[in-house]
Amino acid sequence: MAADYAYVGLFLLVGILFVVFTIEVLSRLLRPSRPNPEKLSTYECGERPIGGSWIQFHVRYYLYALVYIVFAVETVFLFPWAVAFHRLGFFAFIEMMIFIAILLVGLAYAWKKGALEWV
Amino acid sequence: MFEFIIIMLVKIAVVFGALLLTVAYLTWLERKVIGDIQVRLGPMRVGYHGLLQPIADGLKLLFKEDIIPAEADRTVYLLAPLVAIIPALISFAVIPFGSQVKILGRTIDLYITDVNIGILFIFAVASLGVYGIVLAGWSSNNKYSLLGAMRSSAQMISYELSMGLSIVGVLMMAQSLSLVQIVKAQSVVWFILLQPVGFLIYLICAVAETNRAPFDLPEAETELVAGFHVEYSSMKFALFFLAEYANIVTVSALATTLFLGGWQGPLLPPVAWFLLKVFAFIFLFVWLRATLPRFRYDQLMGFGWKVLLPVSLANILVTGLIMAWR
Amino acid sequence: MSIELPVFYFLAAITIGAALIVVLGRNIVHCAFSLVLAFFGVAGLYVLLDAEFLAAVQVLIYVGGITILLLFAIMLTSRASGPGVRILNEQLGLSALIAGGLFFLLIYALWKGIPALAIKVPTQANVPTIGRVLMTSYVLPFEVASVLLLAALVGALILARKEKD
Numbered sequence: 001m002a003a004d005y006a007y008v009g010l011f012l013l014v015g016i017l018f019v020v021f022t023i024e025v026l027s028r029l030l031r032p033s034r035p036n037p038e039k040l041s042t043y044e045c046g047e048r049p050i051g052g053s054w055i056q057f058h059v060r061y062y063l064y065a066l067v068y069i070v071f072a073v074e075t076v077f078l079f080p081w082a083v084a085f086h087r088l089g090f091f092a093f094i095e096m097m098i099f100i101a102i103l104l105v106g107l108a109y110a111w112k113k114g115a116l117e118w119v
Numbered sequence: 120m121f122e123f124i125i126i127m128l129v130k131i132a133v134v135f136g137a138l139l140l141t142v143a144y145l146t147w148l149e150r151k152v153i154g155d156i157q158v159r160l161g162p163m164r165v166g167y168h169g170l171l172q173p174i175a176d177g178l179k180l181l182f183k184e185d186i187i188p189a190e191a192d193r194t195v196y197l198l199a200p201l202v203a204i205i206p207a208l209i210s211f212a213v214i215p216f217g218s219q220v221k222i223l224g225r226t227i228d229l230y231i232t233d234v235n236i237g238i239l240f241i242f243a244v245a246s247l248g249v250y251g252i253v254l255a256g257w258s259s260n261n262k263y264s265l266l267g268a269m270r271s272s273a274q275m276i277s278y279e280l281s282m283g284l285s286i287v288g289v290l291m292m293a294q295s296l297s298l299v300q301i302v303k304a305q306s307v308v309w310f311i312l313l314q315p316v317g318f319l320i321y322l323i324c325a326v327a328e329t330n331r332a333p334f335d336l337p338e339a340e341t342e343l344v345a346g347f348h349v350e351y352s353s354m355k356f357a358l359f360f361l362a363e364y365a366n367i368v369t370v371s372a373l374a375t376t377l378f379l380g381g382w383q384g385p386l387l388p389p390v391a392w393f394l395l396k397v398f399a400f401i402f403l404f405v406w407l408r409a410t411l412p413r414f415r416y417d418q419l420m421g422f423g424w425k426v427l428l429p430v431s432l433a434n435i436l437v438t439g440l441i442m443a444w445r
Numbered sequence: 446m447s448i449e450l451p452v453f454y455f456l457a458a459i460t461i462g463a464a465l466i467v468v469l470g471r472n473i474v475h476c477a478f479s480l481v482l483a484f485f486g487v488a489g490l491y492v493l494l495d496a497e498f499l500a501a502v503q504v505l506i507y508v509g510g511i512t513i514l515l516l517f518a519i520m521l522t523s524r525a526s527g528p529g530v531r532i533l534n535e536q537l538g539l540s541a542l543i544a545g546g547l548f549f550l551l552i553y554a555l556w557k558g559i560p561a562l563a564i565k566v567p568t569q570a571n572v573p574t575i576g577r578v579l580m581t582s583y584v585l586p587f588e589v590a591s592v593l594l595l596a597a598l599v600g601a602l603i604l605a606r607k608e609k610d
Binding site: 004005007008010011012014015016018019020022023026027028030031032033034035037039040041042043049057061064065067068071072075078079082083084085086089090093096097100104107111116117118 | 127128131132134135180181182183184185186187188189190200201204205208209211212213231232233234235239240259260261263269272273276277279280283284287288290291294295296349350353354355358416417420421424425428429432435436439440442443
Binding site for chain 2: 472474475478481497498500501502504505508509510513516517520571572573
């Protein structure tokens with residue numbers, strides 16, 4: 001089974017070689033290189049850049065990522081359940097619905113608290 | 120064994136070449152189709168009806184100067200295009216184009232490899248796509264880039280969730296995560312008929328995942344100039360471009376595999392059916408771009424979390440109820 | 446399988462090297478990115494052990510979720526996202542002692558424990574088996590996991606909200 005992934009690895013290798021070859025070999029031989037300070041400055045629509053860009057972002061990005069992880073874990077549990085569903089029957093269905101219902105409480109809470117609002 | 124490795128290398132080369140060619144001509148197709156929809160001609164100059172345009176574009180980008188901004192984080196800046204393109208390409212290692220063919224008395228599988236967890240593999244790889252964007256946006260040290268990257272990552276994780284949930288119904292029926300098995304499970308009836316809601320959710324999420332119109336906010340040129348790749352030039356820019364289009368081909372191929380019966384179909388050879396279905400999806404992507412205006416960001420996030428997520432969970436509930444009842 | 450050993454060493458080297466950068470790197474965003482690489486190395490090791498489901502989950506959750514969360518967390522602390530953060534503090538000696546002790550404990554446990562582990566290699570697709578076992582033998586831990594996730598969600602939302610007000 002691990003052998004199947006050897007081909008994936010081979011595919012990966014071909015991809016990386018392709019990218020490195022085009023950028024670092026082919027394009028390097030063909031393209032000019034005449035940098036100057038103006039050219040290398042950060043683009044800000046023609047204005048002189050004001051301050052850095054590594055600034056403080058809003059907490060709402062974090063909230064979305066948080067809710068995402070909880071539901072991603074749920075999805076991961078759903079996959080093996082779905083594959084085995086045929087052989088498991090109705091009881092397993094109830095079990096999974098309880099699992100989802102508990103997490104839906106979380107979603108409802110996040111919704112109510114406004115974590116899903118993008119203001 | 121030696122012969123086997125040769126066959127494998129040839130297969131990889133063919134898939135890789137075909138993919139790159141498709142992606143290059145996808146740009147031509149898009150310009151042509153949008154041109155037609157907007158009653159213009161689109162590219163006409165290079166070759167017959169602009170057929171050599173993608174090659175000319177590629178050559179032009181090869182000859183362009185590669186500018187690395189002085190303020191950029193050099194290592195990460197150089198790494199980002201690689202991280203963007205690799206996930207877009209590698210999904211094709213597990214997508215089946217056909218079942219088997221006989222060439223020179225040998226049976227050859229028309230896929231590079233069929234892993235047991237095929238669909239999970241693709242989702243895992245797809246979840247990496249966001250890193251190419253985040254790396255590019257952060258390392259450019261440009262306000263537009265970083266803002267575009269942050270938006271894009273928040274958007275992609277939101278829709279990834281519903282995308283994962285939308286296919287659970289398919290998995291319940293196919294009873295396997297292997298893409299070859301999923302296609303074979305559709306020999307009688309395609310899953311698009313049994314899972315119409317799942318298909319619709321998948322389609323919407325696929326458009327959002329590839330950052331295409333109407334969900335193309337990370338690039339929203341009117342406000343973010345070009346988004347995360349504004350500081351990129353030359354071949355590095357080309358790779359981001361390739362990655363975006365390769366992702367379209369990937370989600371189209373996956374939709375074909377999961378919902379449209381993959382390579383199966385009457386009369387025509389399997390590979391032709393596969394390509395035809397993928398092409399239909401790609402056409403839909405272009406059509407959407409030419410037709411729909413862009414979402415507002417709060418609408419986009421609200422739609423993902425408050426509509427798609429509950430609906431995809433309800434879809435699982437209904438599917439489970441029906442299957443348990445029968 | 447003679448090729449397994451070099452692949453193992455390669456993946457282990459990636460994991461450890463990336464993990465060292467995570468701990469010792471001066472730029473916190475670089476640290477987060479090399480954490481991705483470390484997770485990848487671990488996923489590769491899982492594949493080598495034929496635990497492909499676990500490998501995919503490792504990438505999906507840790508790379509696609511947790512590290513993104515970490516990056517967002519870095520981005521919302523104002524100055525830290527730039528380069529040049531102090532990485533050592535006065536508790537260096539103490540933590541080195543504890544980490545070293547834990548390391549030797551693990552080595553000792555493995556040394557004693559390995560002969561007792563009978564390794565069974567699964568012969569067919571293990572995902573349906575995981576699904577079946579989750580729904581039968583381990584159904585209670587499974588349901589408890591959902592409560593745990595709920596608690597994590599609610600707790601984190603309360604903390605994040607407080608920070609905002």
